[in-house]
Amino acid sequence: MQAFYADNFVLPLPQGHRFPMAKYRLLRDRLVNELPQVRMAQAPAATDGELALVHTPAYIDAITHGTLPAAAQREIGFPWSPGMAERARRSAGATVAAARVAMGPAGKPGEGIAANLAGGTHHSYAHKGGGFCVFNDAAVAARLMQAEWARLHRHERKPLQVTIIDLDVHQGNGTASIFAADASVFTLSLHGQKNFPFRKEASDLDVDLPDGCGDAAYLQALEHALDELERRFEPGLVLFLAGADPFEGDRLGRLSLSFDGLEARDRRVFDWAWQRRIPLAFSMAGGYGVNIDETVQVQVNTYRVALEYWKRWNP
Numbered sequence: 001m002q003a004f005y006a007d008n009f010v011l012p013l014p015q016g017h018r019f020p021m022a023k024y025r026l027l028r029d030r031l032v033n034e035l036p037q038v039r040m041a042q043a044p045a046a047t048d049g050e051l052a053l054v055h056t057p058a059y060i061d062a063i064t065h066g067t068l069p070a071a072a073q074r075e076i077g078f079p080w081s082p083g084m085a086e087r088a089r090r091s092a093g094a095t096v097a098a099a100r101v102a103m104g105p106a107g108k109p110g111e112g113i114a115a116n117l118a119g120g121t122h123h124s125y126a127h128k129g130g131g132f133c134v135f136n137d138a139a140v141a142a143r144l145m146q147a148e149w150a151r152l153h154r155h156e157r158k159p160l161q162v163t164i165i166d167l168d169v170h171q172g173n174g175t176a177s178i179f180a181a182d183a184s185v186f187t188l189s190l191h192g193q194k195n196f197p198f199r200k201e202a203s204d205l206d207v208d209l210p211d212g213c214g215d216a217a218y219l220q221a222l223e224h225a226l227d228e229l230e231r232r233f234e235p236g237l238v239l240f241l242a243g244a245d246p247f248e249g250d251r252l253g254r255l256s257l258s259f260d261g262l263e264a265r266d267r268r269v270f271d272w273a274w275q276r277r278i279p280l281a282f283s284m285a286g287g288y289g290v291n292i293d294e295t296v297q298v299q300v301n302t303y304r305v306a307l308e309y310w311k312r313w314n315p
């Protein structure tokens with residue numbers, strides 16, 4: 001199974017910054033050691049033109065040159081540096097590359113599943129970032145895959161339909177906003193009702209969960225959400241944000257999912273896509289464990305389940 005990383009592009013943070021940047025490298029090290037069937041490749045950088053499928057030219061330019069107003073930079077939560085800008089491009093490029101591997105290059109059969117070791121930056125809007133998110137990787141991948149698909153299927157009147165299944169504990173507000181008026185992309189977000197962002201956008205399907213929500217209630221809510229997705233939409237590509245922050249040991253999550261509950265969640269999504277033979281690319285999104293090794297463990301478990309399904313696609 002192909003996976004793309006960008007942790008070697010360092011985003012310098014001041015001492016004591018609360019973002020757990022180390023988790024990306026820890027995840028890559030554990031995957032290399034424990035799941036050698038995950039093939040690692042460095043993520044390509046998303047180009048200006050690719051980013052412009054989603055983001056405004058003014059925002060792309062300001063990120064590239066470090067000219068964002070201070071308040072907008074604070075909203076992102078990272079100080080600007082050339083490394084920050086490059087890292088953000090690579091993280092978007094990783095989800096694009098994963099989606100392309102899953103779908104298949106230029107009309108050839110794809111591998112069905114591929115991954116981004118970072119990404120899931122769903123608080124990013126067309127014109128601004130927020131909540132540790134610079135560019136919206138899933139949104140860029142959705143639009144670019146649609147463009148590439150349209151070039152290969154000129155006779156088709158309908159566009160490639162894409163669903164973004166966002167199971168990070170925070171609402172995918174940027175993603176919801178970007179696709180608010182776009183019927184070809186179905187946005188589904190399961191998130192903590194009382195959690196950030198406090199002003200939420202309208203996804204195609206939002207499921208608000210109460211603080212403390214545990215495995216059984218969560219999995220039931222996911223089941224209902226997938227049923228409704230099935231009734232309302234027929235995707236040709238799934239982009240899955242496998243956030244580790246619904247975990248009970250997360251500092252920011254406020255939910256109470258166990259390791260087993262999160263693994264069951266992932267299995268349900270991979271199985272849902274597999275049963276329908278829909279290619280799927282996934283990203284890691286949030287994870288802020290009190291113990292960072294537990295965040296990484298949740299993510300390693302996601303890869304273990306993903307590999308099972310990748311083997312079904314590629315026997």
Ligand SMILES: [Zn+2]
Nearest residue numbers: 168169170286
């Ligand atoms: Zn999150």
